[in-house]
Amino acid sequence: MEYGDVVRKRRMVRNYDPDRPVPAEVVRRLLGYAVHAPSAGFSQGWGFLVLEEPDDRQAFWAATTPAGMAESGWSQGMRRAPLIVVPHSNRDVYLERYAEPDKGWTDRRESRWPVPYWHVDAGFASLLMLLGAVDEGLGACFFGIPPESIPGYRKAFDVPDAYTPIGAITIGYGAADRRSPSLRRGRREMAQVTHRGRWGVGYENRHA
Numbered sequence: 001m002e003y004g005d006v007v008r009k010r011r012m013v014r015n016y017d018p019d020r021p022v023p024a025e026v027v028r029r030l031l032g033y034a035v036h037a038p039s040a041g042f043s044q045g046w047g048f049l050v051l052e053e054p055d056d057r058q059a060f061w062a063a064t065t066p067a068g069m070a071e072s073g074w075s076q077g078m079r080r081a082p083l084i085v086v087p088h089s090n091r092d093v094y095l096e097r098y099a100e101p102d103k104g105w106t107d108r109r110e111s112r113w114p115v116p117y118w119h120v121d122a123g124f125a126s127l128l129m130l131l132g133a134v135d136e137g138l139g140a141c142f143f144g145i146p147p148e149s150i151p152g153y154r155k156a157f158d159v160p161d162a163y164t165p166i167g168a169i170t171i172g173y174g175a176a177d178r179r180s181p182s183l184r185r186g187r188r189e190m191a192q193v194t195h196r197g198r199w200g201v202g203y204e205n206r207h208a
Helices: 003-009 024-034 055-063 073-078 091-097 117-135 147-157 182-183
Strands: 044-051 083-089 139-142 168-172
Touching: 024 044, 024 139, 044 055, 055 083, 055 147, 083 117, 083 139, 091 117, 091 182, 117 139, 117 168, 147 182
Parallel strands: none
Antiparallel strands: 044 083, 083 168, 139 168
């Protein structure tokens, strides 16, 4: 599929065909895309928990679904996904990397970082998986894990404290689903969000 088509077709899919597992070779390709994401200092401080077995997926939903949400339409559709990938970031890998001789921040202070690149880079990796899913003819959805559920999630899957789940991704062959009501907001036009030379000068007005 052409890259432009992949980008235009990408959307969050919230319902899946539970009888069509994602082939192992496709799972490997998606994870291969993830590890080709950019990372500050080539730190690669990410980790990916892959949940394919029914018992593992059930344990994930049991640990992360807020009370009263299990019977919602959203939850029912998402639980049909045959694959869940949970991307994690590791701040300490970055702090250690930038204390190495070629970087020289020997004090390892987090305040040196303008934004938490460990989360940014794990997000880059997640997007590559989302785009890869489209290219493979799959549906996928990135969603957050409630903060109050993270301790239970860590315990269920022995996730070390150094790794922070930045969200989770359901992946599978899409089934009919209800498009997000948020889409009624419409996509903001490029002219509304781009600026040329200085803030407030529209990119499309460059010749004005």
